[in-house]
Amino acid sequence: MDLVRIQKQDFSVSExxxxxxxxxKSIGGVVAFLGTARDISKGEEIVKLDFEHYPGMAEKKLKEIRDAALKNFNIIEMGIVHRTGAIxxxxxxxxxxxxxxxxxxxxxxxxxxxxxxKRITPIWKRETTKKGDVWVEEHP
Amino acid sequence: MVIKVRFFAMLKTKVGKEEANLTVPENISFDKLRDMLKKEFPALAEFIDGKSIMISVNQEFADKNTIIKDGDEVALLPPFSGG
Known part of the structure; x- marks a missing residue:
């Protein structure tokens, strides 16, 4: 399976x-960042999230991030998976x-x-609250 | 020449469609293209002026030095919020 992917379905962190x-076999340390869907944003209760991406460009940017990380940091491998659709x-x-x-x-x-x-990948989050939907514009 | 313009996320909502074909002059500069986009899609003018959106050409970030060619895919990208 590709180490860099954008997909609708969930993924297994351990897999x-x-x-x-x-x-x-030289790997001696693995660090994983897992972003998950929280139920609150700016004090508003979130019911669900939807992610949209720019097909082709988003995957390309993720691959560029992996390539740059492999070049600029002393790491052996990097994997990046991002989901789209309703979460x-x-x-x-x-x-x-x-x-x-x-x-x-x-x-x-x-x-x-x-x-x-968060800076260069064309992916957008829409939050659904009890008051309606809103596209999130910032990337804290 | 004709280019394809794509809209995403909140911009898609503002314009009411995902993409449009736009006829532009040959050798149009990036700045002139921005002006045309504002005129053609007035609902997006404030976003284009506010520089809060980025523009890509053929899925690469564009700037004032980017050359626009016939058949190019131009996309208006609101601030990203992935991750």
Missing amino acids: EIELVKAAS DIGENIVLIIAAAQHRNDAFMACEWAITEL
Whole structure:
């Protein structure tokens, strides 16, 4: 399976980690960031989320993030999975896994990758509250 | 020449469609294209002026040096909120 994907269906964190770990027996530290759907935003109760992406460009940007992370950090492998479509509260949204010989490189690469994902990847979140739907415009 | 313009998220809602074909002059500059987009889609003018949206050409971020060609896919991208 591709290490960088955008998909509607949920993913298994442990299976994704195994996929990344399979890259090398030299991996000694794996850091994973899992973004999940919370039930509150700016004080408003969230009923559900919907994610839209720009097919083609979003996947390309995620691949660029992985390529840059592999080039600029001392890591061995990185996996990135982001979901689209309707996502219920508590469900997984995004997973970034960085694997390195040592933990510090994996922490740094993972933190950089999620920040970069939010900055350059054409993906948009719509929150449904009891008052209606709103497209989220900021990326804290 | 004709380009395809795509809209996403809140911009799609504002315009009321996902994409449109737009006839533009040959060798149009990026800045001129922005002006045309504002005229053609007035509902988006404030967003284009506010520079809160980015524009891509053929799925790469564009800037004032980007050259627009016949058949290009131009997309108006509101602020991202993935992750």
